[in-house]
Amino acid sequence: MMSSLKTAWAWIDDRTGVMAMLGPPMKHHVPRNAKWWYVFGSCTLLFFTIQIVTGICLALVYAPSGDSAYNSLLYLDYVVPGGWMLRAIHAWSSNAMVFMMLVHMTQVFLHGAFKFPREMTWIFGVALMLTTLALAFTGQVMRWDSDAYWGVGIGASMMGRIPYIGGWLTHLILGGPIIGGDTLSRFFTLHVFVLPGAMIGLIGGHLMLVLRHGISEEPKKGGPGEFVDKETYRPAYKERMKKHGVPFFPDAAQRDMVFCGIMLIVLVVVAAWYGPIGPSPRPDPANILVNPRPDFPFLWIFAILALLTPTIEDYLIIVAAPVVLMVLFLVPFLAGTGSRLASSRPIASLSVILLITGLLVLSWLGVTSPWSPHMQAWTSDAVPPVFVKGRTPIELQGAIVLQHSQCRNCHSLDGLGGKRGPELGDVATRLSRDQIIRQVQQGDGNMPAFGKNLSSAETDALAAFLHSCHPVGVRPADRPGARLKQLKQLDKARSAN
Amino acid sequence: MTLYSLGFRLLGGTLLALAMVGCDWHLPGKPIKPVEPKIGSRAHFERVYFVHCLGCHGPEGRNGPARPLSDPMYLASIPNATFEKVVEEGHGVLMPGFKKTPFSGLTPEEISAFTTSIKTYWGDPKKAGSDLPPYAQPAGSGNVKTGKSTFATYCGACHGDDGAGKEGGAGSVVNNFYLELVSDQALRSTVIFGRTDLGCPTYRGPYPGMPEGKGLSPSDIDDVTAWLVSNRVSISEEAKQ
Numbered sequence: 001m002m003s004s005l006k007t008a009w010a011w012i013d014d015r016t017g018v019m020a021m022l023g024p025p026m027k028h029h030v031p032r033n034a035k036w037w038y039v040f041g042s043c044t045l046l047f048f049t050i051q052i053v054t055g056i057c058l059a060l061v062y063a064p065s066g067d068s069a070y071n072s073l074l075y076l077d078y079v080v081p082g083g084w085m086l087r088a089i090h091a092w093s094s095n096a097m098v099f100m101m102l103v104h105m106t107q108v109f110l111h112g113a114f115k116f117p118r119e120m121t122w123i124f125g126v127a128l129m130l131t132t133l134a135l136a137f138t139g140q141v142m143r144w145d146s147d148a149y150w151g152v153g154i155g156a157s158m159m160g161r162i163p164y165i166g167g168w169l170t171h172l173i174l175g176g177p178i179i180g181g182d183t184l185s186r187f188f189t190l191h192v193f194v195l196p197g198a199m200i201g202l203i204g205g206h207l208m209l210v211l212r213h214g215i216s217e218e219p220k221k222g223g224p225g226e227f228v229d230k231e232t233y234r235p236a237y238k239e240r241m242k243k244h245g246v247p248f249f250p251d252a253a254q255r256d257m258v259f260c261g262i263m264l265i266v267l268v269v270v271a272a273w274y275g276p277i278g279p280s281p282r283p284d285p286a287n288i289l290v291n292p293r294p295d296f297p298f299l300w301i302f303a304i305l306a307l308l309t310p311t312i313e314d315y316l317i318i319v320a321a322p323v324v325l326m327v328l329f330l331v332p333f334l335a336g337t338g339s340r341l342a343s344s345r346p347i348a349s350l351s352v353i354l355l356i357t358g359l360l361v362l363s364w365l366g367v368t369s370p371w372s373p374h375m376q377a378w379t380s381d382a383v384p385p386v387f388v389k390g391r392t393p394i395e396l397q398g399a400i401v402l403q404h405s406q407c408r409n410c411h412s413l414d415g416l417g418g419k420r421g422p423e424l425g426d427v428a429t430r431l432s433r434d435q436i437i438r439q440v441q442q443g444d445g446n447m448p449a450f451g452k453n454l455s456s457a458e459t460d461a462l463a464a465f466l467h468s469c470h471p472v473g474v475r476p477a478d479r480p481g482a483r484l485k486q487l488k489q490l491d492k493a494r495s496a497n
Numbered sequence: 498m499t500l501y502s503l504g505f506r507l508l509g510g511t512l513l514a515l516a517m518v519g520c521d522w523h524l525p526g527k528p529i530k531p532v533e534p535k536i537g538s539r540a541h542f543e544r545v546y547f548v549h550c551l552g553c554h555g556p557e558g559r560n561g562p563a564r565p566l567s568d569p570m571y572l573a574s575i576p577n578a579t580f581e582k583v584v585e586e587g588h589g590v591l592m593p594g595f596k597k598t599p600f601s602g603l604t605p606e607e608i609s610a611f612t613t614s615i616k617t618y619w620g621d622p623k624k625a626g627s628d629l630p631p632y633a634q635p636a637g638s639g640n641v642k643t644g645k646s647t648f649a650t651y652c653g654a655c656h657g658d659d660g661a662g663k664e665g666g667a668g669s670v671v672n673n674f675y676l677e678l679v680s681d682q683a684l685r686s687t688v689i690f691g692r693t694d695l696g697c698p699t700y701r702g703p704y705p706g707m708p709e710g711k712g713l714s715p716s717d718i719d720d721v722t723a724w725l726v727s728n729r730v731s732i733s734e735e736a737k738q
Contacts, residue, residue, distance in 0.1 A: 273526050382561060388695065393667075397678045398562075465562075
């Protein structure tokens with residue numbers, strides 16, 4: 001049996017030359033110290049492969065049309081055996097791919113592996129990063145739920161801000177003036193045909209460059225390849241690989257396999273535990289009872305756009321984003337030679353720390369999104385009984401005005417309600433009754449003015465209730481000057497006596 | 498064990514896990530098809546209350562700023578048709594209607610089921626007692642002058658004899674802004690059903706300073722309501738003064 005298989009394989013190899021083709025790449029020498037730091041790129045490739053396999057399976061059921069896409073997800077979730085798991089693995093491996101790609105890029109950056117002669121490898125890597133993010137974004141649109149709808153809306157409005165071509169570009173992306181069935185068709189084409197094709201081409205180029213220039217050694221103080229000099233690096237590296245290098249297969253590949261195996265198990269466990277991502281409620285521009293948010297890779301953008309003042313949004317989108325991308329592409333030309341040790345490159349190390357901290361904080365804010373109103377808080381978040389007991393009839397009416405005017409959608413009482421505005425449970429310690437009335441009537445900052453929406457009676461009742469909101473034993477804030485007036489009256493009375 | 502054999506075992510384990518999923522094992526991440534609660538069921542009643550009423554009427558139908566709905570006496574008194582109309586169209590200045598709109602609200606069938614359910618689950622004819630006064634003020638009833646003195650006798654201990662509140666008391670009930678925000682029926686309901694969750698007695702008492710069992714008669718209720726309503730001054734009248 002085995003001899004027959006060997007004979008068959010020998011025949012295939014003889015006719016196709018497959019071993020002659022695969023042999024050199026598999027046997028090419030890599031640095032002996034290229035150990036566990038070097039597994040992230042392979043793992044990113046593994047997640048992409050999983051995306052391709054699960055994506056093909058999903059495409060057998062998914063219906064890319066405006067009126068059927070959402071239902072086909074429900075069909076996958078509830079009817080197709082294992083369909084939910086397929087969706088879960090596809091979605092989580094997308095997140096994992098973005099995460100692993102960022103880890104890989106961070107490692108390459110900190111090890112200075114982008115320096116001479118591997119500039120093009122880095123540039124291909126940045127292009128791969130953009131393609132991966134584009135795949136993640138278009139993949140989110142495939143769900144065709146409210147997250148997808150608002151995600152496309154925000155993406156299109158960002159495109160629309162580009163001078164001269166903004167309108168045309170938005171029309172091209174949406175397939176018309178509004179988000180509709182044509183939009184989904186365009187994103188489906190991008191997600192299933194264009195971007196995976198581009199990805200495969202770029203991965204091919206990236207790997208070809210890796211083989212051409214070899215894998216850089218892990219930089220160590222006084223170790224080989226610590227400094228990059230254009231004159232000496234190439235021959236020295238070649239010499240070192242000849243003397244001390246080990247073949248990629250099986251020496252280095254075994255670590256890749258173990259790490260990929262572990263990550264695969266982690267992926268399956270996460271997918272089985274957390275299930276598929278979405279779908280959120282159906283897409284509808286008139287439905288405000290949704291709280292849309294993007295997938296993990298874009299939460300930080302969501303946070304930035306929500307926190308920025310509108311006046312600088314244009315500069316961020318039109319100027320800052322292209323500049324950052326340009327800097328990323330130009331990294332190997334800005335610091336193409338010199339030391340590769342992270343400890344000798346303080347600006348690079350600090351940049352990574354700042355970037356990771358910023359991304360983590362912004363993503364966390366994106367998850368919690370304290371700026372998003374809770375649209376149903378006015379009817380479904382109870383006024384805590386502690387704010388009801390002992391209140392006068394007008395104060396109780398004020399509490400109803402608070403609910404009825406939907407103040408709770410943005411403000412919390414005892415931590416319950418929206419978090420966009422300040423907590424109101426102790427508002428009387430900060431604002432006097434007059435200040436509360438002014439704030440309600442005229443608004444301030446992000447708070448709209450309610451002067452035209454509330455009658456005098458409603459305003460008075462609301463102010464009465466809010467002015468009763470202070471901790472026991474803490475006096476409510478006085479009207480500025482009120483105490484002074486009292487003292488002056490007291491002085492006057494004394495002097496009269 | 499070499500790293501290779503470890504890698505193959507890990508891959509084997511993953512494939513086994515996937516095979517388990519293929520057999521449709523019930524794993525924590527498996528989405529459960531949401532089941533809409535049946536109209537008229539306890540789950541439907543609780544969901545409607547949670548989404549639409551909890552904010553003002555309080556957890557468990559009491560201790561909210563608006564009228565408690567888990568009050569057996571109130572539920573026994575309010576006619577079904579009136580209750581449904583209040584839920585559908587709203588009432589007074591601040592109670593919104595919850596009629597069906599494209600994205601929220603309740604169908605007439607849901608409203609009817611909800612008002613029936615609330616009476617079923619929170620109502621208690623035994624606790625409500627018999628001989629309840631009429632829910633609505635009979636037309637033409639109520640003597641303002643008598644109502645003022647009755648109010649001072651029964652309610653003055655907390656609200657002041659003139660209803661304008663007193664130091665350490667329960668606050669004013671003749672504040673014009675308050676009277677602008679509440680309907681005549683809301684005033685009558687408070688006189689009849691009180692706010693037992695907040696310490697305000699029902700028409701049966703006990704009233705502070707009054708003997709146990711001494712309560713308001715139906716005509717007292719009409720009089721006190723008429724007097725409370727008479728304190729409401731319209732903006733134009735206020736301007737004239």
